[in-house]
Amino acid sequence: MFSEEENVHLLSRSNRGVSHWNRLKKSTMIIRAVVVFSILSALATGTWLLQRYLIKGDKLDLTPLDGFCAHINSIQPDEYIGRHKKLAQVLEFENADALIMEGGASMIYYTNIEWELTERAFLVVLQLDNDEPTGIRTTIISPAFEATRALDSLKKANLPKEISPNIVEWLEFESPYDALKKVFGSNSNRIIVEEDARLFIYQGIANGLQESDVYMAPESIRMLRMVKSEAELEIMRCANTVTELAIRTVRPHIKVGMTEFDIQNTMEKALHRAGLTNTWVLALVDENAALPHGSSSEKKVTKHSTVLIDTGGELLGYQSDTTRTFFMGKRGHNETIEDAWYLVRRAQENVLNQTGAGSTCAQVDLTARHIIDKGGYGKYFTHRLGHGIGLRMHDEPYMHQGNTEQLLQPGMTFSVEPGIYVTNEFGIRLEDIVVVREDGKLELLTRGLAQNPWTL
Numbered sequence: 001m002f003s004e005e006e007n008v009h010l011l012s013r014s015n016r017g018v019s020h021w022n023r024l025k026k027s028t029m030i031i032r033a034v035v036v037f038s039i040l041s042a043l044a045t046g047t048w049l050l051q052r053y054l055i056k057g058d059k060l061d062l063t064p065l066d067g068f069c070a071h072i073n074s075i076q077p078d079e080y081i082g083r084h085k086k087l088a089q090v091l092e093f094e095n096a097d098a099l100i101m102e103g104g105a106s107m108i109y110y111t112n113i114e115w116e117l118t119e120r121a122f123l124v125v126l127q128l129d130n131d132e133p134t135g136i137r138t139t140i141i142s143p144a145f146e147a148t149r150a151l152d153s154l155k156k157a158n159l160p161k162e163i164s165p166n167i168v169e170w171l172e173f174e175s176p177y178d179a180l181k182k183v184f185g186s187n188s189n190r191i192i193v194e195e196d197a198r199l200f201i202y203q204g205i206a207n208g209l210q211e212s213d214v215y216m217a218p219e220s221i222r223m224l225r226m227v228k229s230e231a232e233l234e235i236m237r238c239a240n241t242v243t244e245l246a247i248r249t250v251r252p253h254i255k256v257g258m259t260e261f262d263i264q265n266t267m268e269k270a271l272h273r274a275g276l277t278n279t280w281v282l283a284l285v286d287e288n289a290a291l292p293h294g295s296s297s298e299k300k301v302t303k304h305s306t307v308l309i310d311t312g313g314e315l316l317g318y319q320s321d322t323t324r325t326f327f328m329g330k331r332g333h334n335e336t337i338e339d340a341w342y343l344v345r346r347a348q349e350n351v352l353n354q355t356g357a358g359s360t361c362a363q364v365d366l367t368a369r370h371i372i373d374k375g376g377y378g379k380y381f382t383h384r385l386g387h388g389i390g391l392r393m394h395d396e397p398y399m400h401q402g403n404t405e406q407l408l409q410p411g412m413t414f415s416v417e418p419g420i421y422v423t424n425e426f427g428i429r430l431e432d433i434v435v436v437r438e439d440g441k442l443e444l445l446t447r448g449l450a451q452n453p454w455t456l
């Protein structure tokens with residue numbers, strides 16, 4: 001075999017023209033190989049960089065939310081004893097004999113029984129009785145064919161031995177209110193019906209117990225659920241903190257081109273990872289955010305969008321509710337909208353600084369409204385400042401100008417959610433949940449107010 005050099009030499013000897021041609025061809029091939037190699041390595045490096053910095057950075061990492069509230073205890077059995085004892089005191093104070101309720105927040109509050117409403121009456125009767133260790137005798141009025149399920153719910157409720165409800169059954173062709181008569185006898189009683197009871201239930205009770213005075217729960221009764229215990233606050237603090245954290249975790253992954261529905265899906269994933277159930281998300285882009293409860297037309301995120309996320313879920317029965325509004329892109333958003341954001345933010349801060357135990361709910365609303373009025377947007381703050389929250393997402397007390405009688409008390413929890421809504425232009429809302437502390441000051445149940453409209 002000839003070496004390449006010899007080969008070239010041989011060729012060059014035989015034909016100079018061909019040899020020159022071949023040399024040219026060889027160098028072209030080397031250049032080609034170098035070019036191809038460079039392109040390939042550039043591609044490989046590019047892909048690697050893309051993967052490392054863009055795609056990986058882009059991947060929704062929800063691990064900060066994992067097990068965030070796993071250390072929080074549910075309401076312990078003994079807490080129900082305290083609830084019954086307090087109720088006994090209030091019933092005595094009201095000179096009333098009993099409180100009757102349907103399935104819902106109050107039934108969960110006093111008995112830890114969850115019961116869906118149907119056309120058949122299923123009632124819990126909490127009756128003053130000094131022979132009971134808590135001062136309250138508990139009776140469940142159940143459709144007879146549902147008694148097994150009622151018993152099952154009762155077992156699951158895991159109540160302490162001091163609370164041991166009786167179940168009184170009524171057959172399909174009987175009246176549940178006749179069953180109620182068996183509980184009260186023929187005495188005349190003063191009977192309070194919980195405020196959420198449906199009209200036919202209320203009327204049925206009033207007709208069935210004609211000798212008795214039947215009326216809707218006064219504030220003293222409703223106050224029992226409004227004022228939260230330390231155990232309830234622990235749950236609510238975690239639920240609301242993790243909801244705000246979920247928004248901040250999702251925030252960098254909201255990209256141009258996403259629809260409101262895409263944002264909603266991503267948020268739902270985050271809330272589930274955070275361990276919340278019964279989750280809900282309102283995601284509104286640009287002028288859609290001017291409608292506080294949303295619009296039917298779907299908007300997409302653009303480079304300069306304003307995005308509003310109002311969201312929450314349930315942890316161990318208690319609700320969270322948080323709103324953040326943020327801007328896409330870097331600094332340099334529309335100045336009008338940016339100023340409105342800071343105005344809403346100042347309104348929240350003013351409430352935290354200026355109100356607390358002893359303020360009326362009307363004053364709390366006005367303290368926020370004052371800032372928005374001064375900023376020239378008074379008529380665009382179209383709803384009340386906030387609502388109570390607990391076992392229900394919207395509950396008493398309500399923060400509006402008409403609520404001039406109700407005073408804030410330690411243990412009350414409510415939302416502070418001022419907003420500015422300019423129809424067809426933009427909408428801004430920021431919402432955090434607060435509790436009135438023992439020292440009278442308001443304390444956030446989230447990490448803190450949003451720091452700026454970009455990173456939150």
Ligand SMILES: *[C@@H]1O[C@H](CO)[C@@H](O)[C@H](O)[C@H]1NC(C)=O
Pocket residue numbers: 346347349350353
């Ligand atoms: C609220 O109080 C803080 C701390 O004292 C203060 O920095 C802030 O300016 C106050 N905010 C308003 C709106 O008055």
Ligand SMILES: *[C@@H]1O[C@H](CO)[C@@H](O)[C@H](O)[C@H]1NC(C)=O
Pocket residue numbers: 334335336337425426
């Ligand atoms: C900023 O937004 C306001 C309110 O939607 C609008 O009226 C105004 O034209 C915008 N300004 C700019 C520079 O786009």
